Amino acid sequence: MSLDLNQATPEDIRERAAxxxxxxxxxxxxxxxxxxxxFVATLLGFLSGLKLRVPTLWEDCPWLGYSRLFPVHMLALVYGWAMQAGLGVMIWLMARLTRNELKNPVTVIVAGHLWNAGVAVAVITVWAGLGRSMPWLDFPVWVAPLLFIGYLMVTLWLIPMFRARRAGEVYVSEMYLIGAALWFPWIFATANLLVGDEGAATMSTGINAWYMSNLIYFWFAPVALASAYYLVPKIAGRPIHSYPLAQVGFWALAVLAGWTGFQRYVGGPFPAWIPAVSGAASIFIIVAVVAAGANFWFTLRGRQKLWEYSPTLRFTLFGVLMFLAYAVLSGVSSFFSLSQVLQFSHFVVGLDTLAVYGFFSMAAFGAIYYIVPRITGCEWPSPTLIRGHFWFSTYGIGTVVLTMLVGGFAQAGQMNQWDQAFVRSVEVANGWIVGRIVAWLLIAAANLGFFYQLALMFIGRGRRSAGPTLIHAEPGSVGSAEEAVALAGAGGHH
Amino acid sequence: MSDNPDKNLDYEAEGGSVVDVHDAVRREKVLPPTGKEPISFGPLILTALVLILGAGYLGAYSNGFRDDIYVTKYYRPDPRPAGAGGDAAAEKLAWIDQWMKDGKKVYNNCVPCHGPAGAGQPGLFPPLKDSEWVNGGTTRLGAIMLKGISGPFTVNGVGYNNIMAPWDTLGDEKVAQVLTYIRREFGTLKEGEDGIVTTEMVKAAREQFKDRTTPWDEAGLRAIPEDSMLPGAKVDPQTGQPAQ
Incomplete structure (x- = not known):
């Protein structure tokens, strides 16, 4: 390694390129x-919101019922988009971190097709009415092996890569990646074996909630944090502030995530200690998020302006912020005073969307904005479209979380009145559903630019010039976000 | 190798000049080794707060980790009234019970002066409980309710001198509900009378007294016959529909 920590040697660069x-x-x-x-998930999010708002729409078509549109929307969003983007990030990150070339790109692509086939079958079976009403596990149980094997065929290659890493300290991102690689098979297999039509219905529901919470804390969180721990120091050009803090964050997540989930049904027909333990874990786990967030904060201290220029940093940090919001909301709502009101309301949908889109997807976008120029050899064409992507996504996620929170209170307030007709709870919440429709429209608007740019880069028609595409800068005019900040400082802008 | 279509990437140029490598890869900084700063004060304090909160939660909700306790602390038991019939009975609440319940809600407006039990306040506000005006006909009661009273007034032989605001701003239904509540709860009903005042009856009262612009005095009210009842069909207390 050269003496100047920030400058890569020619060997480094050749290695990276390889x-x-x-x-x-x-x-x-x-x-x-x-x-x-x-794209599919966004469309379905919009349609399911519309159907919920105007239930008489397409009355004769069971395929367009809310009971099918919404699960299909979530399956496409979670397994089609989020996990698949996460798998791409994992491979690239692990190869870069351990400085290993991927030996089996063909196997991984085959596995990728298997995964996509699994998602497609899951979506089609649920859409055709063969689903089970188990959120995020709606598909018939025989679809699970497709996804399971596809996943293993991708992530198993991470283990030999990790074993062949360079000597020295294990970087915290590597820990998160190995964790995520191994935790998902465990929770996915457990949930699919225990949740089902046979066996105890009550426990199925509880385990289903456990699975959803675990997918967020045991997979989305480590993948997003691994990416953030790699990208933040890269862009800031300085080391992560504190190794001990990073360790605390990782181990807190590793120890606590598996206990969360049952708090969604606090007050339900379980021995009271089960949701109590989950609720406590969902509060304790805020430590893991605070540790990571604080570490990024200290790392960037004095260089926060980079956030204005670097798309990668902006999306990644926004994701971390939303992770904090999710962790706090989910911890606070496990208190019975809130839970007894909100637990069966629209609020839950808002919370899930916050985790999958507000947190994980935004972090994944950050990684994609960094990775794709490096593997395609061209730059993102338009800073304006990136800016639009960010702001429309932000408005979208803000809208869905706020309206579902307020609408959830309105709905649940009526549901808890024993002498009110149930339909009252539907009526009072109906206006707030508009928030969901608007949110998915905004997110669709945000992503159109992203799809367009990604497609251009995929066919090799990205921008061909030196210098990254930064948010508030003429494309190619500056060499890095750091330079842009320095220039803006000198010129008195921003 | 030279016919690689993707010239910009130049990935095939193994061992070639670094300059050929795409700029994004070249300009990228080295990932620096992680800093060894100790955990600072802020995160420690936050962690301590979270731990206290979570431990408190666990202590309050876990019920000593007993397998046989299902009821979470702070759980509100089923608020429905107990009794024969259970759910079915609760769902089929008789019309009159709902009417009285709503009437009680409207009566909250009256509580400041007449008190929750209709006892009034000695020397200031007259009682409703067993008041001659409540026990008597509904016409007088409706008249008071809609137009209010001002000045000296005698109730059950005791004199008062105060003002009651007119309540004609309440809807007909709410006036009917509260009058029913007052008569059935505080009054002594005559033989064969159910004490129910319907929305139709309140409409009739509004019509009858629509020309009056000032609150009543005692003489004006006593001019209305004591046993005069507001016109309107009797209703079945179970359904609220006109009785056969």
Whole structure:
């Protein structure tokens, strides 16, 4: 390593290029098919909101009922888009971190097709009415092996890569990646074996909630944080502030995530200690989020202005912020005083959307904005479209979370009146559903620019010039976000 | 190798000049080794707060980790009234019970002066409980309710001198509900009378007294016959529909 920590040696650069080349096709495959699923999911999010708002719409068509549109929307969003984008990020990150070229790009692409087939079958079976009303596990149980094997075929390659890492300290991102790689098979298999038509219905519901919470804390969180721990110091050009703090964050997540989930049904027909333990874990786990957030904050201290220029940093940090919001909301809402009101209301949908879109998807966008120029050899064409992507996404996620929170209170307030007709709770919440429709429209608007740019880069028609695409800068005019900040400082802008 | 279509990437140029490598890869900084700063004060304090909160939660909700306790602390038991029939009975609340319940809500407006039990306040506000005006006909009661009273007034032989505001701003239904509540709850009903005042009856009262612009005095009220009842069909207390 050279004396100047920030400057890469020619050997480093050649190595990077070789690594990027080895993962190029699998990672691009995952990103582009994930984006396609995101398009489907966005459309379905809009349609399901519309159907919920105007239930008489398409009355004769069971395929367009809310009971099918909404689960299909969530399946496409979680498995088609979010997890698939996450898999792409994992491969690239692990190759870069351990400085290993991917030896089996073909196997990974085959596995990617298997995963996509699994998602497609899951979506089609649920859409055809063969689903089970188990959120995020709606597909018939025989679809699970497709996803399971597809997943293993991708992530198993991370283990030999990790074993062949360079000597020295294990970087915290590597810990998160190995954790995520191993935790998902465990929670996915457990949930699919225990949740089902046979067996105890009550426990199925509880385990279903456990699975959803675990997918967020045991997979989305580590993948997003691994990416953030890699990208933040890269862009800031300075080391992560504190190794001990990062360790605390990782181990807190590792120890606590598996206990969360049952608090969604606090007050339900379980021995009281089960939701109590989950609720406590969902409060304790805020420590893991605070540790990561504080570490990024201290790392960037004095360089916060980078956020204005670097798309990667902006999306990543926004994701971390939303993770904090999610963790706090989910911890606070496990108190019975809130839970007894909100637990069966629209609020829950708002919370899930916050985790999948506000937190994970935004962090994944950040990683994609960083990775794709490196593996395609061209730059993002338009800073304006990136800016639009960010702000429309922000408005969208803000709208859905706020309206679902307020609408959830309105709805649940009526549901808890025993002498009110149930339909009252539907009526009072109905106005707030508009928030969901608007939110998915905004998110669709945000992502159109993203799809367009990704497609251009996929076919090799990105911008060909030196210098990154930064948010408030003429494309190619400055070499890095840091330079842009310095220039703006000198010129008195911002 | 030279016919690589993607010239910009130049990935195939193994061992070639670094300059050929795409700019994004070249300009990228090295990932610096993680800093060894100790955990600072802010995160520690936050962590301590979270731990206290979570431990408090666990202590309050876990019920000693007993397998046989299902009821979460702070759980509100089923608020429905207990009794024969259970759910079915609760769902089919008789019309008159709902009417009285709503009437009680409207009566909250009256509580400041007449008190929750209709006892009034000695020397200031007359009682409703067993008041001659409540026990008597509904016409007088409706008249008072809609137009208010001002000046000296005698109730059950005791004199008062105060003002009652007119309540004609309440809807007909609410006036009917509260009058029913007052008569059935505080009055002594005559043989064969159910004490129910319907919306139709209140409409009739509004019509009858529509020309009056000032509150009543005692003489004016006593001019209305004591046993005069507001016109309107009797209703079935179970359904609220006109009785057969």
């Amino acid at each position: 690594i990027d080349r080895s993962v190029r096709y699998p990672v691009l495959f995952f990103f582009t098919s994930a984006a396609a699923w995101l």
